Amino acid sequence: MSDSGPSRALRSIYDHPLFTQEQLDKIFAAHTNFELKKNGYLLEQGQTANSYYIIAHGLVRFYVHDYNGNEITTQFICENEIVNEVSSLFQRIPSVQNIQAVTDAKLWKIDFNDFQHLYHTMESVREWGREWMSAQLFQSQQRSIEMITQSASSRYLHLIEHRPQIVQQAPLKQIASYLGIADTSLSRIRKEMFHG
Amino acid sequence: MSDSGPSRALRSIYDHPLFTQEQLDKIFAAHTNFELKKNGYLLEQGQTANSYYIIAHGLVRFYVHDYNGNEITTQFICENEIVNEVSSLFQRIPSVQNIQAVTDAKLWKIDFNDFQHLYHTMESVREWGREWMSAQLFQSQQRSIEMITQSASSRYLHLIEHRPQIVQQAPLKQIASYLGIADTSLSRIRKEMFHG
DNA sequence: AGTATTTCTTGACCTATGTAAAGTGTCTTT
DNA sequence: AAAGACACTTTACATAGGTCAAGAAATACT
Numbered sequence: 001m002s003d004s005g006p007s008r009a010l011r012s013i014y015d016h017p018l019f020t021q022e023q024l025d026k027i028f029a030a031h032t033n034f035e036l037k038k039n040g041y042l043l044e045q046g047q048t049a050n051s052y053y054i055i056a057h058g059l060v061r062f063y064v065h066d067y068n069g070n071e072i073t074t075q076f077i078c079e080n081e082i083v084n085e086v087s088s089l090f091q092r093i094p095s096v097q098n099i100q101a102v103t104d105a106k107l108w109k110i111d112f113n114d115f116q117h118l119y120h121t122m123e124s125v126r127e128w129g130r131e132w133m134s135a136q137l138f139q140s141q142q143r144s145i146e147m148i149t150q151s152a153s154s155r156y157l158h159l160i161e162h163r164p165q166i167v168q169q170a171p172l173k174q175i176a177s178y179l180g181i182a183d184t185s186l187s188r189i190r191k192e193m194f195h196g
Numbered sequence: 197m198s199d200s201g202p203s204r205a206l207r208s209i210y211d212h213p214l215f216t217q218e219q220l221d222k223i224f225a226a227h228t229n230f231e232l233k234k235n236g237y238l239l240e241q242g243q244t245a246n247s248y249y250i251i252a253h254g255l256v257r258f259y260v261h262d263y264n265g266n267e268i269t270t271q272f273i274c275e276n277e278i279v280n281e282v283s284s285l286f287q288r289i290p291s292v293q294n295i296q297a298v299t300d301a302k303l304w305k306i307d308f309n310d311f312q313h314l315y316h317t318m319e320s321v322r323e324w325g326r327e328w329m330s331a332q333l334f335q336s337q338q339r340s341i342e343m344i345t346q347s348a349s350s351r352y353l354h355l356i357e358h359r360p361q362i363v364q365q366a367p368l369k370q371i372a373s374y375l376g377i378a379d380t381s382l383s384r385i386r387k388e389m390f391h392g
Numbered sequence: 393a394g395t396a397t398t399t400c401t402t403g404a405c406c407t408a409t410g411t412a413a414a415g416t417g418t419c420t421t422t
Numbered sequence: 423a424a425a426g427a428c429a430c431t432t433t434a435c436a437t438a439g440g441t442c443a444a445g446a447a448a449t450a451c452t
Contacts, residue, residue, distance in 0.1 A: 172429070
């Protein structure tokens with residue numbers, strides 16, 4: 001890593017016009033960094049989230065179990081993105097989602113209480129937070145629309161183009177459940193896309 | 197209507213443990229009410245939202261156009277719920293969604309600037325707002341999971357059980373696009389569900 | 393009231409994706 | 423190096439849901 005000072009990940013996450021340098025210093029100081037092994041958990045279903053995370057390196061996924069006990073991957077979080085089970089963290093209720101490292105990962109962490117303090121004392125943090133949540137909601141809605149209007153192979157192509165880290169690092173089964181198809185179907189789609 | 201004072205809708209929307217009566221009075225006072233005819237618009241794509249709404253009576257939908265120009269209904273908003281195109285209102289960017297009355301409707305309205313004032317001056321409003329956004333995000337994610345794990349007829353049954361107002365008041369074509377299926381398929385599902 | 397327009401249903405046929413089961417390849421553990 | 427355990431592919435067959443076209447029923451328009 002040729003990067004010094006607060007990581008590239010922190011700087012890119014908190015890149016917002018309302019922040020002054022002084023505010024950024026306070027925000028960065030509230031984060032600590034740590035490592036997580038492949039398959040390790042940041043949150044398990046039934047637990048209530050007490051922090052959110054920022055990925056400096058690696059890949060993380062959210063998953064739930066369907067009625068047959070199959071794992072459904074509901075989100076992938078890539079480098080320089082926030083890992084936050086919002087409804088558990090902000091409504092203070094147990095999570096239905098599991099959050100697991102797909103690869104070895106380096107992460108930043110900020111605790112709920114520290115964030116609460118920043119949020120209620122700095123208008124800029126509130127605006128930043130609300131905009132982030134809006135963007136999350138938008139993405140989630142776009143995902144539903146994509147599930148309705150696009151074929152499985154279009155959705156896979158979209159992933160290849162826009163989130164290549166996922167296609168490179170996550171196992172086929174996780175990608176398939178994220179796309180809403182059987183793993184055999186994704187295997188078939190791959191075949192038809194590359195030789196056929 | 198046997199209801200007096202601030203409507204049942206306002207009281208149920210702003211039902212949160214942190215609010216004092218004094219605060220509620222200020223919040224209610226920031227709302228005005230008005231009526232909207234069937235098929236009328238609260239927001240059209242390309243416009244930037246300047247308020248959000250609360251439905252006292254009637255049904256409202258969000259829709260987008262897919263690449264073929266077909267309308268895809270992405271959300272239905274029922275009585276005593278909030279109508280808010282969050283990413284347009286809070287990121288101050290043009291909406292990709294249209295917001296249209298499915299039936300004649302009675303609504304409450306609050307402007308962005310008035311809400312901003314309440315939001316930045318009252319910690320309780322911030323907590324309320326963040327919890328509402330969290331709940332929206334949760335619902336949106338649940339919807340994606342439902343699209344992946346449930347058949348079209350299960351999704352329709354779910355709608356009948358949990359949001360009967362939609363099934364009663366929205367035309368079949370809108371419900372079908374919301375469920376992610378062709379209108380002919382929904383018609384067939386109805387037939388199989390009721391006779392045979 | 394009568395016509396036009398939209399809404400809903402139905403049938404015939406088609407296709408994308410699911411399910412199940414077997415086979416190959418790759419990594420882990422000992 | 424052998425034995426398991428995973429990860430991925432492939433084939434055969436099943437099915438939910440799509441498309442298109444024709445009618446019937448309901449609504450809206452003049």
